[in-house]
Amino acid sequence: MIMKTTEADTRIRVAHDLAVSVAGALREDLEQQERVTLVLSGGSTPKPFMQALSRMELPWSRVDITLADERWVPTDHEDSNDRFVRTHMLINAAAEARFQPLVNDEATPEAGAEEVGQRLAALTWPASVVVLGMGGDGHTASLFPDSEQLADGLESEAMVIAAHAPSVGQPRISLTRERLMRSRRRYLHLNGGDKKAVLARAMSGSDCLELPIRAFLDAPLALYWAP
Numbered sequence: 001m002i003m004k005t006t007e008a009d010t011r012i013r014v015a016h017d018l019a020v021s022v023a024g025a026l027r028e029d030l031e032q033q034e035r036v037t038l039v040l041s042g043g044s045t046p047k048p049f050m051q052a053l054s055r056m057e058l059p060w061s062r063v064d065i066t067l068a069d070e071r072w073v074p075t076d077h078e079d080s081n082d083r084f085v086r087t088h089m090l091i092n093a094a095a096e097a098r099f100q101p102l103v104n105d106e107a108t109p110e111a112g113a114e115e116v117g118q119r120l121a122a123l124t125w126p127a128s129v130v131v132l133g134m135g136g137d138g139h140t141a142s143l144f145p146d147s148e149q150l151a152d153g154l155e156s157e158a159m160v161i162a163a164h165a166p167s168v169g170q171p172r173i174s175l176t177r178e179r180l181m182r183s184r185r186r187y188l189h190l191n192g193g194d195k196k197a198v199l200a201r202a203m204s205g206s207d208c209l210e211l212p213i214r215a216f217l218d219a220p221l222a223l224y225w226a227p
């Protein structure tokens, strides 16, 4: 369920509002525990959010950052979420944070998933914050409606799954729904009327295989949206 909706008239403003909320949540948890885990999404939407968050004052050396999903491409590839995080998040004050990538040197996500899962298992769970995005087809992380691995990603108790979808070219690796839900707070960051309409459609139905974002609407989710 959408517990709280924060809207702003510009994408920069909503990105800043989200960064303030995430920083506050991390600070709160860092008062209680030594390390915290922050799970971020790739795609184009999070860039101003990451840049704003990177400037927030926090004990960043105690923050572990990882991703909700990744393309199985070299980390210098222009589509790499790893590269995106290093460019837009691990800068300014947040350069002190530790980053845990979702890729390794294996040729495929199937071959690499076990090692990635072991590394992620060593982080602090539940994660303090998961920031999700959503595509126009209702996918979130790399849980795509046209993926043969979707049902597994929604039901498996594994840390990660290898994912392939005809709608996207590159093989992917994705945290499962179970792992993304293993978090104290979840935020959904969207821009544009089209995505708002997709979310409204998701909220009025129940088939998670049609719109995978539905699988995250049965628990509190805070929406951050700008036109």
Ligand SMILES: O=C1O[C@H](COP(=O)(O)O)[C@@H](O)[C@H](O)[C@H]1O
Binding pocket: 041, 042, 043, 044, 045, 046, 068, 069, 070, 132, 133, 134, 135, 136, 139, 140, 141, 142
């Ligand atoms: O492929 C992906 O798409 C979604 C949304 O991306 P955006 O470019 O529309 O912001 C993203 O949440 C997901 O992590 C990413 O891998």
